Amino acid sequence: MNFLAHLYLSGESEKIMVGNFMADYVKGRKFENYKDEIRKGILLHRSIDSYTDSHPLVSQSGQYFRGTYRKYSAVITDLIYDHFLAKNWEMYHRQPLPHFVSRSHEVLVKNYLVLPKQVxxxxxxxxxxxxxxxYADIEGLRTALNIMVRYTSLPDKTDFAIDILLENYSALENEFHSFMREIIAYVVNEKGIELKQLVE
Structure with missing residues:
Protein backbone atom coordinates (compact mmCIF):
# COMPACT_ATOMS: atom_id res chain seq x y z
CA MET A 1 0.00 0.00 0.00
CA ASN A 2 1.17 3.55 -0.71
CA PHE A 3 0.71 6.90 1.08
CA LEU A 4 -3.03 7.32 0.54
CA ALA A 5 -3.94 3.81 1.63
CA HIS A 6 -1.72 4.02 4.72
CA LEU A 7 -3.32 7.31 5.75
CA TYR A 8 -6.79 5.86 5.16
CA LEU A 9 -6.05 2.74 7.22
CA SER A 10 -4.83 4.85 10.17
CA GLY A 11 -8.35 5.57 11.36
CA GLU A 12 -9.18 8.56 13.53
CA SER A 13 -5.98 8.99 15.55
CA GLU A 14 -3.80 11.84 14.28
CA LYS A 15 -0.67 10.42 15.90
CA ILE A 16 -1.23 6.98 14.40
CA MET A 17 -1.67 8.70 11.04
CA VAL A 18 1.68 10.49 11.46
CA GLY A 19 3.48 7.31 12.46
CA ASN A 20 1.94 5.33 9.62
CA PHE A 21 2.85 8.00 7.07
CA MET A 22 6.50 8.30 8.06
CA ALA A 23 7.19 4.66 8.95
CA ASP A 24 9.27 3.79 5.88
CA TYR A 25 11.87 6.28 7.12
CA VAL A 26 12.09 4.86 10.65
CA LYS A 27 14.41 1.87 10.51
CA GLY A 28 14.84 -1.03 12.90
CA ARG A 29 14.09 -0.28 16.53
CA LYS A 30 14.22 3.50 16.12
CA PHE A 31 10.44 3.48 16.48
CA GLU A 32 11.11 3.18 20.23
CA ASN A 33 12.27 6.83 20.18
CA TYR A 34 8.71 8.04 19.55
CA LYS A 35 5.70 8.47 21.81
CA ASP A 36 3.11 5.71 22.13
CA GLU A 37 0.58 6.61 19.42
CA ILE A 38 3.21 7.50 16.82
CA ARG A 39 5.01 4.26 17.67
CA LYS A 40 1.72 2.43 17.21
CA GLY A 41 1.35 4.03 13.76
CA ILE A 42 4.84 2.95 12.73
CA LEU A 43 4.17 -0.63 13.81
CA LEU A 44 0.76 -0.55 12.12
CA HIS A 45 2.47 0.46 8.87
CA ARG A 46 4.87 -2.46 9.16
CA SER A 47 1.99 -4.85 9.84
CA ILE A 48 0.06 -3.54 6.84
CA ASP A 49 3.13 -3.93 4.62
CA SER A 50 3.75 -7.47 5.86
CA TYR A 51 0.11 -8.44 5.33
CA THR A 52 0.08 -6.85 1.87
CA ASP A 53 3.39 -8.33 0.71
CA SER A 54 2.26 -11.86 1.57
CA HIS A 55 -1.29 -11.61 0.20
CA PRO A 56 -2.12 -13.73 -2.87
CA LEU A 57 -4.31 -11.03 -4.45
CA VAL A 58 -1.48 -8.50 -4.33
CA SER A 59 0.92 -11.09 -5.71
CA GLN A 60 -1.56 -11.79 -8.51
CA SER A 61 -1.70 -8.07 -9.37
CA GLY A 62 2.08 -7.88 -9.32
CA GLN A 63 2.37 -10.64 -11.92
CA TYR A 64 1.32 -8.22 -14.67
CA PHE A 65 4.44 -6.13 -14.03
CA ARG A 66 6.95 -8.70 -12.81
CA GLY A 67 8.47 -9.58 -16.19
CA THR A 68 9.73 -6.02 -16.67
CA TYR A 69 9.93 -4.61 -13.13
CA ARG A 70 11.03 -7.80 -11.35
CA LYS A 71 11.57 -6.94 -7.66
CA TYR A 72 9.98 -3.51 -8.19
CA SER A 73 6.64 -4.98 -9.30
CA ALA A 74 5.38 -4.67 -5.70
CA VAL A 75 6.16 -0.94 -5.74
CA ILE A 76 4.14 -0.52 -8.94
CA THR A 77 1.25 -2.51 -7.47
CA ASP A 78 1.24 -0.30 -4.37
CA LEU A 79 0.91 2.85 -6.48
CA ILE A 80 -1.75 1.34 -8.72
CA TYR A 81 -3.77 0.31 -5.67
CA ASP A 82 -3.57 3.93 -4.46
CA HIS A 83 -4.89 4.95 -7.88
CA PHE A 84 -7.90 2.67 -7.47
CA LEU A 85 -8.49 3.87 -3.90
CA ALA A 86 -8.46 7.52 -4.99
CA LYS A 87 -10.64 6.82 -8.02
CA ASN A 88 -13.21 4.88 -5.95
CA TRP A 89 -12.83 6.92 -2.77
CA GLU A 90 -16.57 7.40 -2.21
CA MET A 91 -16.91 3.61 -1.83
CA TYR A 92 -14.58 3.60 1.18
CA HIS A 93 -14.89 6.92 3.00
CA ARG A 94 -17.80 9.25 3.70
CA GLN A 95 -15.60 12.35 3.60
CA PRO A 96 -14.76 13.61 0.07
CA LEU A 97 -11.20 12.90 -0.98
CA PRO A 98 -10.13 16.59 -1.16
CA HIS A 99 -11.29 17.08 2.43
CA PHE A 100 -9.50 13.96 3.63
CA VAL A 101 -6.29 15.02 1.88
CA SER A 102 -6.49 18.54 3.35
CA ARG A 103 -6.99 17.11 6.84
CA SER A 104 -4.05 14.74 6.36
CA HIS A 105 -1.87 17.66 5.28
CA GLU A 106 -2.91 19.65 8.37
CA VAL A 107 -2.10 16.73 10.67
CA LEU A 108 1.33 16.21 9.11
CA VAL A 109 2.22 19.91 9.23
CA LYS A 110 1.09 20.10 12.85
CA ASN A 111 3.47 17.25 13.66
CA TYR A 112 6.27 18.47 11.38
CA LEU A 113 8.94 18.54 14.10
CA VAL A 114 8.70 14.80 14.79
CA LEU A 115 8.97 13.79 11.13
CA PRO A 116 12.21 12.21 9.89
CA LYS A 117 14.44 14.46 7.82
CA GLN A 118 13.59 12.77 4.50
CA VAL A 119 9.87 13.26 5.09
CA TYR A 135 -3.57 9.47 -7.93
CA ALA A 136 -7.21 9.23 -9.07
CA ASP A 137 -6.24 10.08 -12.67
CA ILE A 138 -3.99 8.11 -14.99
CA GLU A 139 -1.87 11.19 -15.66
CA GLY A 140 -1.52 11.80 -11.93
CA LEU A 141 -0.36 8.22 -11.52
CA ARG A 142 2.08 8.70 -14.39
CA THR A 143 3.50 11.80 -12.67
CA ALA A 144 3.91 9.91 -9.38
CA LEU A 145 5.77 7.11 -11.15
CA ASN A 146 8.05 9.58 -12.93
CA ILE A 147 8.84 11.30 -9.62
CA MET A 148 9.83 7.93 -8.16
CA VAL A 149 12.04 7.27 -11.19
CA ARG A 150 13.88 10.54 -10.53
CA TYR A 151 14.34 10.16 -6.79
CA THR A 152 14.52 6.39 -6.20
CA SER A 153 16.00 3.33 -7.90
CA LEU A 154 12.70 2.54 -9.66
CA PRO A 155 13.44 1.68 -13.32
CA ASP A 156 12.39 4.21 -15.94
CA LYS A 157 9.58 2.15 -17.44
CA THR A 158 6.56 4.32 -16.66
CA ASP A 159 5.00 4.04 -20.12
CA PHE A 160 5.12 0.25 -19.86
CA ALA A 161 3.44 0.32 -16.43
CA ILE A 162 0.64 2.56 -17.67
CA ASP A 163 0.11 0.44 -20.79
CA ILE A 164 -0.12 -2.76 -18.75
CA LEU A 165 -2.50 -1.08 -16.31
CA LEU A 166 -4.81 0.04 -19.10
CA GLU A 167 -4.72 -3.35 -20.82
CA ASN A 168 -5.68 -5.15 -17.59
CA TYR A 169 -7.67 -2.39 -15.90
CA SER A 170 -10.82 -4.32 -14.94
CA ALA A 171 -8.94 -7.31 -13.58
CA LEU A 172 -6.59 -5.14 -11.51
CA GLU A 173 -9.47 -3.03 -10.20
CA ASN A 174 -11.38 -6.14 -9.14
CA GLU A 175 -8.30 -7.50 -7.37
CA PHE A 176 -7.91 -4.18 -5.59
CA HIS A 177 -11.51 -4.16 -4.30
CA SER A 178 -11.23 -7.75 -3.09
CA PHE A 179 -8.00 -6.96 -1.31
CA MET A 180 -9.38 -3.77 0.27
CA ARG A 181 -12.19 -5.70 1.92
CA GLU A 182 -9.61 -7.99 3.49
CA ILE A 183 -7.09 -5.34 4.58
CA ILE A 184 -9.88 -3.26 6.15
CA ALA A 185 -11.07 -6.31 8.12
CA TYR A 186 -7.47 -6.97 9.16
CA VAL A 187 -6.76 -3.49 10.57
CA VAL A 188 -10.17 -3.27 12.26
CA ASN A 189 -10.32 -6.77 13.75
CA GLU A 190 -6.64 -7.60 14.28
CA LYS A 191 -5.14 -4.16 14.93
CA GLY A 192 -8.07 -2.44 16.66
CA ILE A 193 -8.17 0.55 14.28
CA GLU A 194 -11.44 2.50 14.21
CA LEU A 195 -12.51 3.43 10.69
CA LYS A 196 -15.51 5.57 11.63
CA GLN A 197 -15.87 7.07 8.16
CA LEU A 198 -16.07 3.64 6.55
CA VAL A 199 -18.89 3.35 4.01
CA GLU A 200 -21.05 0.34 4.90
Whole structure:
Protein backbone atom coordinates (compact mmCIF):
# COMPACT_ATOMS: atom_id res chain seq x y z
CA MET A 1 0.00 0.00 0.00
CA ASN A 2 1.17 3.55 -0.71
CA PHE A 3 0.71 6.90 1.08
CA LEU A 4 -3.03 7.32 0.54
CA ALA A 5 -3.94 3.81 1.63
CA HIS A 6 -1.72 4.02 4.72
CA LEU A 7 -3.32 7.31 5.75
CA TYR A 8 -6.79 5.86 5.16
CA LEU A 9 -6.05 2.74 7.22
CA SER A 10 -4.83 4.85 10.17
CA GLY A 11 -8.35 5.57 11.36
CA GLU A 12 -9.18 8.56 13.53
CA SER A 13 -5.98 8.99 15.55
CA GLU A 14 -3.80 11.84 14.28
CA LYS A 15 -0.67 10.42 15.90
CA ILE A 16 -1.23 6.98 14.40
CA MET A 17 -1.67 8.70 11.04
CA VAL A 18 1.68 10.49 11.46
CA GLY A 19 3.48 7.31 12.46
CA ASN A 20 1.94 5.33 9.62
CA PHE A 21 2.85 8.00 7.07
CA MET A 22 6.50 8.30 8.06
CA ALA A 23 7.19 4.66 8.95
CA ASP A 24 9.27 3.79 5.88
CA TYR A 25 11.87 6.28 7.12
CA VAL A 26 12.09 4.86 10.65
CA LYS A 27 14.41 1.87 10.51
CA GLY A 28 14.84 -1.03 12.90
CA ARG A 29 14.09 -0.28 16.53
CA LYS A 30 14.22 3.50 16.12
CA PHE A 31 10.44 3.48 16.48
CA GLU A 32 11.11 3.18 20.23
CA ASN A 33 12.27 6.83 20.18
CA TYR A 34 8.71 8.04 19.55
CA LYS A 35 5.70 8.47 21.81
CA ASP A 36 3.11 5.71 22.13
CA GLU A 37 0.58 6.61 19.42
CA ILE A 38 3.21 7.50 16.82
CA ARG A 39 5.01 4.26 17.67
CA LYS A 40 1.72 2.43 17.21
CA GLY A 41 1.35 4.03 13.76
CA ILE A 42 4.84 2.95 12.73
CA LEU A 43 4.17 -0.63 13.81
CA LEU A 44 0.76 -0.55 12.12
CA HIS A 45 2.47 0.46 8.87
CA ARG A 46 4.87 -2.46 9.16
CA SER A 47 1.99 -4.85 9.84
CA ILE A 48 0.06 -3.54 6.84
CA ASP A 49 3.13 -3.93 4.62
CA SER A 50 3.75 -7.47 5.86
CA TYR A 51 0.11 -8.44 5.33
CA THR A 52 0.08 -6.85 1.87
CA ASP A 53 3.39 -8.33 0.71
CA SER A 54 2.26 -11.86 1.57
CA HIS A 55 -1.29 -11.61 0.20
CA PRO A 56 -2.12 -13.73 -2.87
CA LEU A 57 -4.31 -11.03 -4.45
CA VAL A 58 -1.48 -8.50 -4.33
CA SER A 59 0.92 -11.09 -5.71
CA GLN A 60 -1.56 -11.79 -8.51
CA SER A 61 -1.70 -8.07 -9.37
CA GLY A 62 2.08 -7.88 -9.32
CA GLN A 63 2.37 -10.64 -11.92
CA TYR A 64 1.32 -8.22 -14.67
CA PHE A 65 4.44 -6.13 -14.03
CA ARG A 66 6.95 -8.70 -12.81
CA GLY A 67 8.47 -9.58 -16.19
CA THR A 68 9.73 -6.02 -16.67
CA TYR A 69 9.93 -4.61 -13.13
CA ARG A 70 11.03 -7.80 -11.35
CA LYS A 71 11.57 -6.94 -7.66
CA TYR A 72 9.98 -3.51 -8.19
CA SER A 73 6.64 -4.98 -9.30
CA ALA A 74 5.38 -4.67 -5.70
CA VAL A 75 6.16 -0.94 -5.74
CA ILE A 76 4.14 -0.52 -8.94
CA THR A 77 1.25 -2.51 -7.47
CA ASP A 78 1.24 -0.30 -4.37
CA LEU A 79 0.91 2.85 -6.48
CA ILE A 80 -1.75 1.34 -8.72
CA TYR A 81 -3.77 0.31 -5.67
CA ASP A 82 -3.57 3.93 -4.46
CA HIS A 83 -4.89 4.95 -7.88
CA PHE A 84 -7.90 2.67 -7.47
CA LEU A 85 -8.49 3.87 -3.90
CA ALA A 86 -8.46 7.52 -4.99
CA LYS A 87 -10.64 6.82 -8.02
CA ASN A 88 -13.21 4.88 -5.95
CA TRP A 89 -12.83 6.92 -2.77
CA GLU A 90 -16.57 7.40 -2.21
CA MET A 91 -16.91 3.61 -1.83
CA TYR A 92 -14.58 3.60 1.18
CA HIS A 93 -14.89 6.92 3.00
CA ARG A 94 -17.80 9.25 3.70
CA GLN A 95 -15.60 12.35 3.60
CA PRO A 96 -14.76 13.61 0.07
CA LEU A 97 -11.20 12.90 -0.98
CA PRO A 98 -10.13 16.59 -1.16
CA HIS A 99 -11.29 17.08 2.43
CA PHE A 100 -9.50 13.96 3.63
CA VAL A 101 -6.29 15.02 1.88
CA SER A 102 -6.49 18.54 3.35
CA ARG A 103 -6.99 17.11 6.84
CA SER A 104 -4.05 14.74 6.36
CA HIS A 105 -1.87 17.66 5.28
CA GLU A 106 -2.91 19.65 8.37
CA VAL A 107 -2.10 16.73 10.67
CA LEU A 108 1.33 16.21 9.11
CA VAL A 109 2.22 19.91 9.23
CA LYS A 110 1.09 20.10 12.85
CA ASN A 111 3.47 17.25 13.66
CA TYR A 112 6.27 18.47 11.38
CA LEU A 113 8.94 18.54 14.10
CA VAL A 114 8.70 14.80 14.79
CA LEU A 115 8.97 13.79 11.13
CA PRO A 116 12.21 12.21 9.89
CA LYS A 117 14.44 14.46 7.82
CA GLN A 118 13.59 12.77 4.50
CA VAL A 119 9.87 13.26 5.09
CA UNK A 120 10.39 16.93 5.96
CA UNK A 121 12.14 17.37 2.62
CA UNK A 122 9.42 15.94 0.39
CA UNK A 123 6.31 16.87 2.38
CA UNK A 124 6.05 20.47 1.05
CA UNK A 125 6.07 19.19 -2.55
CA UNK A 126 3.51 16.49 -1.75
CA UNK A 127 1.23 19.12 -0.22
CA UNK A 128 1.70 21.75 -2.92
CA UNK A 129 0.98 19.29 -5.73
CA UNK A 130 -1.91 17.64 -3.83
CA UNK A 131 -0.39 14.47 -5.15
CA UNK A 132 -2.60 12.16 -3.09
CA UNK A 133 -5.64 13.47 -4.99
CA UNK A 134 -3.94 13.24 -8.36
CA TYR A 135 -3.57 9.47 -7.93
CA ALA A 136 -7.21 9.23 -9.07
CA ASP A 137 -6.24 10.08 -12.67
CA ILE A 138 -3.99 8.11 -14.99
CA GLU A 139 -1.87 11.19 -15.66
CA GLY A 140 -1.52 11.80 -11.93
CA LEU A 141 -0.36 8.22 -11.52
CA ARG A 142 2.08 8.70 -14.39
CA THR A 143 3.50 11.80 -12.67
CA ALA A 144 3.91 9.91 -9.38
CA LEU A 145 5.77 7.11 -11.15
CA ASN A 146 8.05 9.58 -12.93
CA ILE A 147 8.84 11.30 -9.62
CA MET A 148 9.83 7.93 -8.16
CA VAL A 149 12.04 7.27 -11.19
CA ARG A 150 13.88 10.54 -10.53
CA TYR A 151 14.34 10.16 -6.79
CA THR A 152 14.52 6.39 -6.20
CA SER A 153 16.00 3.33 -7.90
CA LEU A 154 12.70 2.54 -9.66
CA PRO A 155 13.44 1.68 -13.32
CA ASP A 156 12.39 4.21 -15.94
CA LYS A 157 9.58 2.15 -17.44
CA THR A 158 6.56 4.32 -16.66
CA ASP A 159 5.00 4.04 -20.12
CA PHE A 160 5.12 0.25 -19.86
CA ALA A 161 3.44 0.32 -16.43
CA ILE A 162 0.64 2.56 -17.67
CA ASP A 163 0.11 0.44 -20.79
CA ILE A 164 -0.12 -2.76 -18.75
CA LEU A 165 -2.50 -1.08 -16.31
CA LEU A 166 -4.81 0.04 -19.10
CA GLU A 167 -4.72 -3.35 -20.82
CA ASN A 168 -5.68 -5.15 -17.59
CA TYR A 169 -7.67 -2.39 -15.90
CA SER A 170 -10.82 -4.32 -14.94
CA ALA A 171 -8.94 -7.31 -13.58
CA LEU A 172 -6.59 -5.14 -11.51
CA GLU A 173 -9.47 -3.03 -10.20
CA ASN A 174 -11.38 -6.14 -9.14
CA GLU A 175 -8.30 -7.50 -7.37
CA PHE A 176 -7.91 -4.18 -5.59
CA HIS A 177 -11.51 -4.16 -4.30
CA SER A 178 -11.23 -7.75 -3.09
CA PHE A 179 -8.00 -6.96 -1.31
CA MET A 180 -9.38 -3.77 0.27
CA ARG A 181 -12.19 -5.70 1.92
CA GLU A 182 -9.61 -7.99 3.49
CA ILE A 183 -7.09 -5.34 4.58
CA ILE A 184 -9.88 -3.26 6.15
CA ALA A 185 -11.07 -6.31 8.12
CA TYR A 186 -7.47 -6.97 9.16
CA VAL A 187 -6.76 -3.49 10.57
CA VAL A 188 -10.17 -3.27 12.26
CA ASN A 189 -10.32 -6.77 13.75
CA GLU A 190 -6.64 -7.60 14.28
CA LYS A 191 -5.14 -4.16 14.93
CA GLY A 192 -8.07 -2.44 16.66
CA ILE A 193 -8.17 0.55 14.28
CA GLU A 194 -11.44 2.50 14.21
CA LEU A 195 -12.51 3.43 10.69
CA LYS A 196 -15.51 5.57 11.63
CA GLN A 197 -15.87 7.07 8.16
CA LEU A 198 -16.07 3.64 6.55
CA VAL A 199 -18.89 3.35 4.01
CA GLU A 200 -21.05 0.34 4.90
Missing amino acids: KLFLPFLIKSRRLET
